[in-house]
Amino acid sequence: MRLGFSPEEEAFRAQAAAWLAAELDGPFADVRHITSLTASPRRRRDWEKRLGEAGWSCVGWPRAYGGRDATLAEQVIFAEEYARAGAPPRLNHIGIELAGPTILAFGTEEQKARFLPAIARGEKIWCQGYSEPGAGSDLANIRTRAWRDGDDWVIEGQKIWTSLAQFSDWIFVIARTGEGSNGPKGLSFLLIPVDQRGVTVRPIHQITGEAEFNETFFDGARTDAANILGAPGDGWKVAMGLLGFERGVSTLxxxxxxxxxxDAVIAAARANGEAKNPLIRQRLAKAEIGLKIMRYGALRMLTDAESGRLNPAALTYKIQWASWRRDLGELAMDVLGVAGETVAGHDYAFPMLPNLFLYSRADTIYGGTNEIQRNIIAERALGLPREPRGDLK
Structure with missing residues (x-):
């Protein structure tokens, strides 16, 4: 495992850091240090386009589709510098990290040429249509249906927890196209325009006061027959391929x-004297150690990916970071004390650390609950007997 970077890679780091500093100190200073996923959507869309113009939007993609053909190490470096610079959350992170790589892996040449450059240029924002009210962790239980009608697919059903759907132009959807099918069989992976009659997006207001998540309803929505990744019935294979991209470079x-x-928790502890509390100091040290262990684990995971191997330890990453961040949120509130329970502004206008506490409550649920993650580790990494799944044999 390489824990350092070559002189050429450090030169790439300097180039990326200089560009980010120039933009975020200059024309995009107003979006620097935004942490909310729903704040300033118009300006963040402008930011997506600026990244695309400069070739920094999808650095690991082929140049033919708007990328830089960056190596894995360079992708890691840019991801680190992006976060270090205080750049805002990517409005199109679903398109860049999930939809785009999946189209690259499973799409036809025509689909790649049509969809990928628009994502790289920041022109088209994507969201994900996987979970349903009765199919969250059990994704194979979805009930959204789709069928052919001439040159179109017609879609009926409901998705939930569709992040940033209210700002999106396209949504990829797992739908049941095999009549009478159940479980992972008979599913298809469809690409659907959001701005059309038959698609309704309803925000879900969270405990943080934001509405990152949405319910998305399909009532006779349509998409061109060509907007399917893989063959009809191959949706499960494509969906599982997409989930592999969730554990990629973005982890760094x-x-x-x-x-x-x-660092913000540490600064707060120093400011209010809690840093002198031996129990708080011990928890801060534990958090610091946990973060360093995560970094080394992620570097090992990416090193293995670069060599074409999948280290079973990679399956522990989601439960590791989700539990760590949940504990960090609790530590933040213990450091702040009563000051963390009041706000000076309007309803739910929480500052960074109380917002961290509230938001991190969901970390161990979305993207696969901790319970599901333990099943995955047991079955796929340790080779233990599979949990009974009824008719999903």
Whole structure:
């Protein structure tokens, strides 16, 4: 495992850091240090386009589709510098990290040429249509249906927890196209325009006061027959391929954001004297150690990916970071004390650390609950007997 970077890679780091500093000190200073996923959507869309113009939006993609053909190490470096610079959350992170790589892996040449450059240029924002009210962790239980009608697919059903759907132009959807099918069979992976009659997006207001998540309803929505990844019935294979991209380079940028949050907790403890509390100091030290262990684990995971191997330890990453950040949120509130329970502004206008506490309550649920993650570790990494799944044999 390489824990350092070559002189050429450090030169790439300097180039990326200089560009980010120039933009975020200059024309995009107003979006610097935004942490909310729903704040300033118009300006953040402008930011997506600026990244695309400069070739920094999808650095690991082929140049033919708007990327830089960056190596894995360079992708890690840019992700770290992006977070270190205080750049805002990517409005199109679903398109860049999930939809785009999946189209690259499973799409036809025509689909790649049509969809990928628009994502890289920041022109089209994407969201994900996986979970349903009765199919969250059990994704194979989805009931949204789709069928062919001439040159179109027609879609009926409901999705939930569709992040940033209210700002999105396209949504990728797992739908049941095999009549009478159940479980992972008979599913298809469809690409659907959001701005049309038959698609309704309803925000879900969270405990933080934001509405990052949405319910998305399909009532006779349509998409062109060509907007399917893989063959009809191959949706499960494509969906599982997409989930593999969730554990990619973005994990290092995520950890840089964690670094920023931990530093803020430490600064608060020093400011109000809690840093002198031996129990608080011990918890801060534990958080610091946990973050360093995560970094080394992520570097090992990416090193293995670069060599074409999948280390079973990679399956522990989601439960590791989700539990760590949940504990960090609790530590933040213990450091703040009563000051963390009041706000000076309007309803739910929480500052960074109380917001961290509230938001991190969901970390161990979304993207696969801790319970589901333990099943995955047991079955796929340790080879233990599979949990009974009824008719999903």
């Amino acid at each position: 940028a995520q950890q840089m954001n964690f670094r920023n949050e931990l």
